[in-house]
Amino acid sequence: MKEIKTIKDVAALAGVSVATVGRVIGNYGHVSQKTRNKVIQAVQELNYYPNAIAQGMRNHSTKTIAVIVGSIKNNFFSEIVYAIERVARKQGYNVLICNTHEKEKLEIQHLEMLRSKQIDGIIIASSFARKQDIAVKYRYLYENEIPMVCIDRNIMDLDRDVIESEHFEGAYEATEYLLQLGHEKICVIGMGQPPTSTVRIRISGYEKALEDHQVSFDKNRVLCIDYEETVAQEEISDFFDRNGDMTAILVLNNSLCSGVLKEMVKRGLKCPDNLSLIGWDDEALNQILNITTVEQQISKIGSLAAERLFYLIENRESKGEHMVTTLKTHLLIRSSCKKIDR
Amino acid sequence: MKEIKTIKDVAALAGVSVATVGRVIGNYGHVSQKTRNKVIQAVQELNYYPNAIAQGMRNHSTKTIAVIVGSIKNNFFSEIVYAIERVARKQGYNVLICNTHEKEKLEIQHLEMLRSKQIDGIIIASSFARKQDIAVKYRYLYENEIPMVCIDRNIMDLDRDVIESEHFEGAYEATEYLLQLGHEKICVIGMGQPPTSTVRIRISGYEKALEDHQVSFDKNRVLCIDYEETVAQEEISDFFDRNGDMTAILVLNNSLCSGVLKEMVKRGLKCPDNLSLIGWDDEALNQILNITTVEQQISKIGSLAAERLFYLIENRESKGEHMVTTLKTHLLIRSSCKKIDR
DNA sequence: TTGTAAGCGTTATCAC
DNA sequence: GTGATAACGCTTACAA
Numbered sequence: 001m002k003e004i005k006t007i008k009d010v011a012a013l014a015g016v017s018v019a020t021v022g023r024v025i026g027n028y029g030h031v032s033q034k035t036r037n038k039v040i041q042a043v044q045e046l047n048y049y050p051n052a053i054a055q056g057m058r059n060h061s062t063k064t065i066a067v068i069v070g071s072i073k074n075n076f077f078s079e080i081v082y083a084i085e086r087v088a089r090k091q092g093y094n095v096l097i098c099n100t101h102e103k104e105k106l107e108i109q110h111l112e113m114l115r116s117k118q119i120d121g122i123i124i125a126s127s128f129a130r131k132q133d134i135a136v137k138y139r140y141l142y143e144n145e146i147p148m149v150c151i152d153r154n155i156m157d158l159d160r161d162v163i164e165s166e167h168f169e170g171a172y173e174a175t176e177y178l179l180q181l182g183h184e185k186i187c188v189i190g191m192g193q194p195p196t197s198t199v200r201i202r203i204s205g206y207e208k209a210l211e212d213h214q215v216s217f218d219k220n221r222v223l224c225i226d227y228e229e230t231v232a233q234e235e236i237s238d239f240f241d242r243n244g245d246m247t248a249i250l251v252l253n254n255s256l257c258s259g260v261l262k263e264m265v266k267r268g269l270k271c272p273d274n275l276s277l278i279g280w281d282d283e284a285l286n287q288i289l290n291i292t293t294v295e296q297q298i299s300k301i302g303s304l305a306a307e308r309l310f311y312l313i314e315n316r317e318s319k320g321e322h323m324v325t326t327l328k329t330h331l332l333i334r335s336s337c338k339k340i341d342r
Numbered sequence: 343m344k345e346i347k348t349i350k351d352v353a354a355l356a357g358v359s360v361a362t363v364g365r366v367i368g369n370y371g372h373v374s375q376k377t378r379n380k381v382i383q384a385v386q387e388l389n390y391y392p393n394a395i396a397q398g399m400r401n402h403s404t405k406t407i408a409v410i411v412g413s414i415k416n417n418f419f420s421e422i423v424y425a426i427e428r429v430a431r432k433q434g435y436n437v438l439i440c441n442t443h444e445k446e447k448l449e450i451q452h453l454e455m456l457r458s459k460q461i462d463g464i465i466i467a468s469s470f471a472r473k474q475d476i477a478v479k480y481r482y483l484y485e486n487e488i489p490m491v492c493i494d495r496n497i498m499d500l501d502r503d504v505i506e507s508e509h510f511e512g513a514y515e516a517t518e519y520l521l522q523l524g525h526e527k528i529c530v531i532g533m534g535q536p537p538t539s540t541v542r543i544r545i546s547g548y549e550k551a552l553e554d555h556q557v558s559f560d561k562n563r564v565l566c567i568d569y570e571e572t573v574a575q576e577e578i579s580d581f582f583d584r585n586g587d588m589t590a591i592l593v594l595n596n597s598l599c600s601g602v603l604k605e606m607v608k609r610g611l612k613c614p615d616n617l618s619l620i621g622w623d624d625e626a627l628n629q630i631l632n633i634t635t636v637e638q639q640i641s642k643i644g645s646l647a648a649e650r651l652f653y654l655i656e657n658r659e660s661k662g663e664h665m666v667t668t669l670k671t672h673l674l675i676r677s678s679c680k681k682i683d684r
Numbered sequence: 685t686t687g688t689a690a691g692c693g694t695t696a697t698c699a700c
Numbered sequence: 701g702t703g704a705t706a707a708c709g710c711t712t713a714c715a716a
Binding site for chain 4: 008023025026028050051058
């Protein structure tokens, strides 16, 4: 068990001052080749690594960013985090992971902790839909000098950069596809009770498609599910009971697709014979069962968010406009929807 | 955009010294009620939060731990990380996430970075199977004063705590189940080329079960797949070609199950009619398709590892024995395996 | 080219 | 009960 060495130990061993060691380590200023070699020698001998905490203290930078998401267990988020970490590592940054379980209180707690830890930047999928929903005393956590990028969801009226998908268009296209196949009794299922802002926008895309095809909207065809996993299956089951006449389901979150499929198995409903189905996000399950799906560019959300964040970190003073990037979705047509007669 | 306040600002506003503010914040020593109130008032007014970097500098503690895994995209790891983060947050710690892509070089790089960042502890699923495999110059990264817990995999001959599953017994039980159903041409598929230590142990459990039932082991029945996703499906396809006579497959990693199922769909093989199948780890896919599975206590691996790590952090001096915790697996029998005649 | 020393924000010991 | 101050390890302006 070796003691951790400091720049002083290196200086002592090399027979120079700490300033000279600093120059060699930091690669700045002028150092003679001879001295440089002595220092490098000493560094290797002692297995010296600079103390990043002390560096951070001086430089006001921790080379660490944080990602705040609902849950890293959600495939959508774990893929995003993976992409973020990839970009971050190449830039010499580490990534802190924070799960909010979609609880606003926890999100606030995390932000306070991150602020205290002097994190360099934050990528967040917030539980707050609008700035007004954030208690005034906590707004400073969102409106401060720390670079921040919102992913998947916008916080309305908050002037921050956003990377998201075309929620509206994705849902519109999927719904229209079902309408064109002859479906009118179309149900949608999304996450959050109340629904996340993302889900709300997707629902409005669904509504607009119905409207454009002269099919009336029925709010009983919409199910928004709470985040507590235990009750989800029961809610889905009740929903199936209430909508015995539905001919198609559009699932608005990947994590719900398996629940719907379980219910179909339980009821002996075949897809697409008894019920047409469209999923959201492409996963192994959808590929194997040949389920038509709204595809998002998940990795790209992560990598763009990370790149944008590093840009903000390196150009802190630039007071430019906040930027909203919207990524295209794509309806991947497989064989889970069938044509029906009206 | 507010400036970040320091303890000095608080002291100035409250009209006391920084020492007194420190006493109030840190809740130690004696402060009169009157002074205390003035300080608390100032703290709230300025929205002051202690700078954790400066605290870390003083206390030699960062209240941050790191988790090093192959890939957070892997459900097995994302569930573990979720469990770890849950425990950590309650203890006031943050969690850094590091993906190694199962590359030894990257693992070393991460460890160096973490050391530099003065991380308080590390939970790692290492790519190294044995201490001897680690270059001598890097062994100090594994044998130092930083608390460390290995998960899922042990590093042989390294004296560290381990939390893992019963790999051997899990594979033994699954194989025996197949043998009892009359299968003898049983294939296994696992991750890593060469296989991870975890997979190697599972394979030896499989071998032992064959031996105990007087079925000879054939190495052509074993497939170990490289981590590059792009080639995996092809390798599985070739493997199916080479083993046209197999009657059962035991999948040793959750992430491979979907690949096997895709291949079966492609070839029109029904489960269990044409081929019996056992998966590893229970996921939505297995539940929906009714696939018999070796269940691990995934969340528990994470929470136990975190609890053990915090114990080590808080009892740094204790030179106790390293501890190996082995969690039971459970064969969850569904309907993906059928009885056959010998 | 090299060394000295101030300062980053906190904690905690020591005086008063 | 309270305040001054050294220390944590590093960076860098300034002096030599």
